[in-house]
Amino acid sequence: MTDTKRPTMKIDTQAVWAAEEGPFPYGAATMPIVSSATFAYEDLDTWQAVALHERVGHIYSRNSNPTLAVLEQKIALMDGTEAAAGFATGMAAISSTLFALLSPGQRVVSIRDSYGGTNVLFEEFLPRFGIAAKLCNTTDFDEIEREIAAGCTVLYLETPTNPTLKVLDIERLATAAHRVGAVVVTDNTFATPCNQMPAALGSDIVLYSATKFLAGHSDVLGGLVSGRADLVARIHHFREIAGATLHADAAYAILRGMKTLALRMERHNQSAQRIARHLAAHAKVSAVYYPGLETHPGHAIAARQMRGFGGVLAFVPRGGHAELRTVLDSLKLAQRAAHLGGVATTAGPPAVTSHVELTAEERARAGIPESLVRYSVGIEDASDLIADLDQALARI
Numbered sequence: 187m188t189d190t191k192r193p194t195m196k197i198d199t200q201a202v203w204a205a206e207e208g209p210f211p212y213g214a215a216t217m218p219i220v221s222s223a224t225f226a227y228e229d230l231d232t233w234q235a236v237a238l239h240e241r242v243g244h245i246y247s248r249n250s251n252p253t254l255a256v257l258e259q260k261i262a263l264m265d266g267t268e269a270a271a272g273f274a275t276g277m278a279a280i281s282s283t284l285f286a287l288l289s290p291g292q293r294v295v296s297i298r299d300s301y302g303g304t305n306v307l308f309e310e311f312l313p314r315f316g317i318a319a320k321l322c323n324t325t326d327f328d329e330i331e332r333e334i335a336a337g338c339t340v341l342y343l344e345t346p347t348n349p350t351l352k353v354l355d356i357e358r359l360a361t362a363a364h365r366v367g368a369v370v371v372t373d374n375t376f377a378t379p380c381n382q383m384p385a386a387l388g389s390d391i392v393l394y395s396a397t398k399f400l401a402g403h404s405d406v407l408g409g410l411v412s413g414r415a416d417l418v419a420r421i422h423h424f425r426e427i428a429g430a431t432l433h434a435d436a437a438y439a440i441l442r443g444m445k446t447l448a449l450r451m452e453r454h455n456q457s458a459q460r461i462a463r464h465l466a467a468h469a470k471v472s473a474v475y476y477p478g479l480e481t482h483p484g485h486a487i488a489a490r491q492m493r494g495f496g497g498v499l500a501f502v503p504r505g506g507h508a509e510l511r512t513v514l515d516s517l518k519l520a521q522r523a524a525h526l527g528g529v530a531t532t533a534g535p536p537a538v539t540s541h542v543e544l545t546a547e548e549r550a551r552a553g554i555p556e557s558l559v560r561y562s563v564g565i566e567d568a569s570d571l572i573a574d575l576d577q578a579l580a581r582i
């Protein structure tokens with residue numbers, strides 16, 4: 187996978203051009219959706235040469251597909267990695283990565299604050315296959331380093347975390363993991379390649395729920411894995427067999443979304459910063475979580491390893507569950523939905539969004555307040571969003 191334009195291209199240019207220089211079939215201006223389950227050949231020799239990777243081509247869309255291949259190449263170029271593979275959902279990307287890279291008797295070290303679905307993989311599914319998962323206090327880097335030294339095949343990171351926006355020091359933890367020969371995986375869903383480049387900080391694999399910011403329009407599910415070619419080959423092989431591949435229609439929708447990713451992220455970053463500052467000074471708000479605030483415990487690390495602080499923040503309205511309900515139900519410019527990263531602002535409590543799979547006790551243990559509002563700032567005018575938040579908070 188090579189792209190001679192890459193060294194001179196900035197991320198906004200890559201968002202438009204990377205892997206999409208063409209030429210495309212029929213002189214099309216964009217990569218067409220190749221919605222073909224299989225690929226037919228005129229003769230056996232050609233078919234066989236493609237099957238044996240002696241000739242470029244495709245055999246069957248569970249294994250590879252032309253539209254998906256463009257998306258895979260694009261994310262690899264934007265992440266600065268060697269290769270990529272697309273999956274039906276973010277969770278398919280995460281579970282395939284873990285099952286492809288881990289074997290019985292091995293151990294994954296991770297954090298308590300990983301996305302709820304990922305947490306269920308660690309707590310419920312991996313142990314059933316004899317794979318231990320040690321979940322550390324998310325920002326206790328000394329503890330994470332101790333656990334890495336005690337035995338680690340995969341170090342699994344997610345930063346900023348969902349929903350309390352904790353920040354991990356990727357470079358420091360990746361260095362510790364490489365010392366014991368572990369593979370470092372980072373969920374970069376919240377940051378996207380526009381705000382954070384985990385591979386440049388030492389992560390061997392970068393993965394995404396493409397459903398969120400990458401696609402950006404709340405109309406498609408998808409997952410992406412990019413990283414070292416040898417590791418991606420193992421994960422891709424698992425996908426070929428487990429079968430959770432990304433359909434060409436979905437790949438196209440994600441590709442289209444990604445063309446405006448840099449523009450959207452710029453707006454998400456600016457608006458979230460402004461709204462976080464506003465809420466931090468609001469009398470009806472008791473806490474705000476956003477790595478762009480100087481008061482955020484992870485601000486210094488975020489300022490070092492991120493180019494922007496992202497579009498998701500969280501806040502706690504003063505009071506309890508009744509006040510949370512009042513605020514959420516009063517918002518006019520926010521979809522009450524289990525989602526984030528779309529062009530429209532989305533809000534919801536972790537109990538029905540990121541951590542719906544966990545019990546109230548498990549959420550409490552993970553340090554997630556029940557009255558937290560996760561607020562994914564869309565691309566609307568920030569003044570309108572602030573006015574909407576003000577009128578909702580005024581009802582408390």
Ligand SMILES: Cc1ncc(COP(=O)(O)O)c(C=O)c1O
Pocket residue numbers: 275276277278301303344348373375376394395396397398407408409540
């Ligand atoms: C950080 C993070 N990782 C992974 C996922 C899972 O992605 P998907 O819903 O596409 O399976 C999500 C979903 O919300 C997420 O927020």
